[in-house]
Amino acid sequence: MLCFLKKYRFARSGAATVMAIRIKARGGESAEQMLRRFKKLCEKEGLTKDVKKRQYFEKPSERNRREARKRVARVARVGMPPR
Numbered sequence: 001m002l003c004f005l006k007k008y009r010f011a012r013s014g015a016a017t018v019m020a021i022r023i024k025a026r027g028g029e030s031a032e033q034m035l036r037r038f039k040k041l042c043e044k045e046g047l048t049k050d051v052k053k054r055q056y057f058e059k060p061s062e063r064n065r066r067e068a069r070k071r072v073a074r075v076a077r078v079g080m081p082p083r
Contacts, residue, residue: 021045 023038042048058066 019045021047 021038021041023034023041025034
């Protein structure tokens with residue numbers, strides 16, 4: 001087993017659940033191939049985006065503003081009237 005990386009998921013109750021990404025070596029697999037597979041799993045799981053997003057604190061008002069901009073852009077793309 002090569003790598004462990006923990007991801008925390010928060011339930012509505014506020015309790016954190018720890019998810020570990022584990023990679024087992026396949027027969028004849030090099031360390032570079034294992035690392036590439038690990039990176040793909042992290043990307044697929046959304047771990048890299050989450051780490052980058054949480055690198056700096058984002059105020060709740062800024063988060064709401066960003067989400068509102070995303071909503072407006074999505075509505076403009078789809079062509080539905082806003083709520």
